[in-house]
Amino acid sequence: MHLKRIYIRLIILLFLSCSKEDTAYEPTPQLLNIPQLFSDNIIPPIIPTNNPQTVEGIALGKKLFFDTILSSNGTQACASCHAPQNAFTDNTPTSDGIDGVFGTRNSMPLFNLAWNYGERFTWDGKELSLERQAEEPVQNPIELHSNWGNVVSILQMHPEYPELFRLAFKTSTITKELTTKAIAQFERTLISANSKFDRYSLGETSLTPQELNGLDIFLSEDKGDCFHCHGNPNNPLWTDNIFHNNGLDTTFADLGLGGVTGDPNDNGKFKSPSLRNLAYTAPYMHDGRFATLDDVINHYSEGLQNSSTIDPLMKQINQGGVQLSDEDKADLKAFLLTLSDPSFINNPDFQN
């Protein structure tokens, strides 16, 4: 009988020790702060089930995003080409990496990335998730020009990072996968939804007659017809997040999506960028060829170049485009600038 009691106590102790493991450390879940305009109008963001947002993961991702430790000579970080004051893009047509060599594409601005439902990232759609995208710049020879083996070793020997990884992912053994997961978590928090137009949509402010006329031009199929690719007031992303040939060239030095899919019908197609934050994201287009917003509007008005894959949504191509008057152009520009969000570029959560 005595032995039986001992056995029972041992079994209880065993269970108790198990329950101690159950109460072990867990990172703190951190839901995305979804703006009302988004939850009212569009479907929820995409968060991978294997990379949930956590307070510690986001903090680690932010530190990594701004840390030059990811480059081989310690001179550049993600933020070097994706600067907060430029809505996380660069202010040059293309960007130079650590060796001073320039790439061929304009750095894409980063915001509202969790609402990219098709999950094709970058101008040509090459990267199929934010996590995978974050792998590329580190090892690209004209960007951070490092290799993941070295980066992981350096992070592992760092006085702070192993503990930060433990807090974020419950392991202090650093891997490429965990590093890119953390960066992706931070990038998903980069939400922009407080432009003048957002406040207008919420009934908190009004637009000027010029801005309202610009909206009319944007939405009119027989004027600007911008909305078929760049969304509308019911879609606060201001992009369709898909790929179009918008008539930049007659032949293609850069195949864009076609270079990824191998389908010649995709040649010359690039992702529609969001029109949010245009005030901070010049120069424009996938190669940064247009220095100003006026240049962009002039392109659609009278600069279209025909090619076999030009999108059928492009109009009056023989005349170069939709032939806006100077007044219409000015009004359209005034409207487009209402989509810029100063609180986004100044958000202290997004600064180094």
Next chain:
Amino acid sequence: MKKILILIVFAVLSFTSCGEDLDDNFIPTTQTTFKFTHHWNDEIVTNADFNTLQYTNEHGELLSIERLRYVISDITFVSGNNTQLALDDYYLIDVTNNSGLNFSTQTEIPSGTYTVSFTFGLNNEDNSENYLNLNSASFNVPEMLGGGYHYMQFDGKFINSNSEEQGFNYHAIRAVDNPGANPTFPQDTFFTVNLGAITVTGNTEIEVKMNIAEWFKSPNLWDLNDFNQMLMPNSTAQIMMFQNGQSAFSLGEVAEIIDN
């Protein structure tokens, strides 16, 4: 042994009691699946056939398809005794991305024979709703054109009368005049597609065929040289689309799906 016997009796009783739930009047419900297929007359069309000038419309223009997506809604089953089962739903059928072509209704349908119909586009009441899926797909119609949603976006290119390749945007919406703050609506341009009598037994798959060529054929012989782009604010074009679309859909195969 006695315990085993008791268990057996109990198990038999349990199964018997389950069997008693079956009622003589019980009509089993079925999972009903719709499968939308697309054709150019007798030729099947998928997104693999897009982007190539290979179809000739009734008027004689050679054309390609680059984008095709549309909304259907309010699938309705009417039984022989006029009992109506109206499903208040909508579906975006996106041929370009090969998505939404097959879907199961959210409501299971009791076995039986029904007259089955659906709405091409959205009726005016539904069209005034806020649909997050359609907003996310940028399928909206601007407010100055009455708001709501496209019924269909059908884009492509054709060889015009100057032998040049030109784009077309056959976009069907609610016909509208006087675009602006107070648009007016000359007539409704959503329409009902009646698939006729269908017997639903077991898990049934209903094929709905869209003959794309019909949009250019009858009663309006569509000349793409006259109607190609900027058709949304053109109520004449919208009413022609409404008229031509009536013959675009037909019932294909109805099959019982056997689960393996």
